[in-house]
Amino acid sequence: LKPTSGVSALTVALSALAGLGETAFNLAERDGGHGSTRFIGTRLGLAMHDLPVDPATCTPDLNALQSLLATGPRPALVYLDSFMCLFPVDLAGLREVVGPDAVIHYDASHTLGLIAGGAWQNPLAEGADSLGGSTHKTYPGPHKGLLATNDAAGLAVRLDEHASHFVSHHHPADVVALAVAAAEMDARGPAYAHATVANARRLGAALAGRGFTVCGEKAGFTDCHQLWIDIAPLMDAEEASRRLFEAGIVVNAIPLPHITAPAGLRLGVQELTWAGLRADGIDELAEIFTAVLRDGRDPATVAPRTRALAEELAPEDGPGEQVLRVALAAAGIGGAA
Template identity: 40%
Template sequence: MTVGADGKTAADVDPLMLGRAIVDADRRAAHALNLVPSENRISPLAALPLGSDFYNRYFFNTAGDPLFWEFRGGEDIAHIEALGAQALRRMASAQYCNVRPISGMSAMILTVAALSAPGRTVVSIDQNSGGHYATPALLGRMGRHSRLLGCKDGQVDESELADVLAPGDVDLVYVDVQNCVRVPDFGLMADVVNQVSPATRLYVDASHYLGLVLGGLVENPLACGADAFGGSTHKSFPGPHKGVIFTNAEDVDESLRSAQFDMVSSHHFAETLALSLSALEVEPRIGDYAWATTDNARRLACALADAGFRVYGDSRSGYTDTHQVWVELDGTADAYALSNRLAEAGIRVNLQSSMPGMSGVHLRLGSNEVTFEGAGPQAIEQLAGALATARERALEPRTVSEIRGRFGAPFYTDPEKLKLEAGL
């Protein structure tokens, strides 16, 4: 029985048939190439806990304290959360890592709660400069005043930053640049904050480029003088849908723990285990993965420009420093025709209408997931070719198979090895 998009017939609400439809759609998804900068494909190893009984459980006894087994069931694996946090701390060169947030927005809410007080002001980046769409409204709903800062191609104007700090009411500068091909100069921002308003905290929401920071391709905010950084763990970092926050300051860590107690109850045990496995699995290769992600993004940008696409950015510096590549299109109809032809063949692109400095509907592409799966220069070249072809006509059904045929080894343990070496 076919399950249609209208959901109208009685047979369609048989949950078994809906389960069947999900499994069938998942089979197609397994083959697809995703070029979405905010998504990644969790590794087969790291996905194991998601389908386990630990998904159903509360877990708080990270230290394995024999008199803190209020909730049971995690006794034999209690140490895995801490081992994962250690791996994350090593990659981030950070003394403290909070793995309690259950999403990127959960990490944002926690950080605002921990590092600013109601009635005070939090500075964030204007959405027209790549800031997160939700930050100002979220701040208002949490009783903070919001003040916005511009940021053009990663350049924050020092005097503008000094001006927004001048009233002396700013608890926190929350650098929420998500959409960027150039990362802000955190060091410059830290210098201005320290000079103008030393009690103000500087936090970098690195959700999009977290994998690149941990891999050393984007400057580490802590090394630049930020008080803390963090974000979601499923974009350029190839982990589950969770959040992390890093700091070197004991008092910041303590503030985060205190806020976490009030704002997060279960931190989602299975996903915390998945984060640990992701972190430990990618750690030995994180530098190579980050390098390849940025290299692939630049190659994709150049190849698309060569094929006549209007790629955002400066060609002389490879268009992008991150995993993101932005492409202008000729209007909504063209954008959807392109996206639909690609999707038909199993290539999924992200359409956006709010990238800073761009108008209309455009492509926001990400090299992160295909890189994690093993794409190198040849595959990227073919992928760019497929995008160029799809401007004109439908793609051959074998397109994705051919591109995948060019993939090298993935940055995760392949299922064969999982089976042979660990019986998984």
């Protein structure tokens, strides 16, 4: 728990899991890879190469990788750094292609909460050697980072050694906040994670049905929290983002893998789901998108609908509601729940 952020965890992992001059593969930015991986890996002296990607799923193309490795250097490290993701990686197949000696590290910054809730692949059970990432995206925790592995005698020691040099102070107060988030996830994680995926798929279908170009449609739009919209047929992505913001909705205008426009819209439904948004709210959200982006309505006239939708949200009732009080009471702080 020493890393202070996702990029902090990324730096430690690149340093610990491959040596100076060794070959490491990661996803190119055009394929959804994180913009810092190549820069940091190169500065650490690694020979960085692009993982070939299947454009239909934006996951590694294992046949192309096998052909590449037949004539090129074998990797010491495969760093799966997808911060643009829709579908899981075939980790067992990747292991078969790269062999037993390569370290496979899975950056779970965006999907950690879905992993914890059992709604996304479990990398450490499917072939990855280690896992890392941030704790404030689908995992509803503080701004922190973590690293994990099942290899207690080998990789864990290396990761801890390198973390102790790259992180001088690991922010213990944030570790406490992460412990509270972990307790909340024990109580609410499975229901939240599966509801997040269901909401993302429903929103994808609702937007596609209203004429939006939603990526991944042939594969069901998404298997996680993210949705990508190629908004270019209607307007520039920055303009779309501005109009939505004025209507009370925040989205990313960002380059999307394998679309021709300079940028599209990236959506994430995890925070709305955690707050309690259900199917009818997803449908209303799609109607708001349609009014602002397709039908040309003035965002100011639509904003009250967004506010009304937000005001209806409330945390789910259940054991998660009293987690903080219980945690504080167990630590001898504050009153009983």
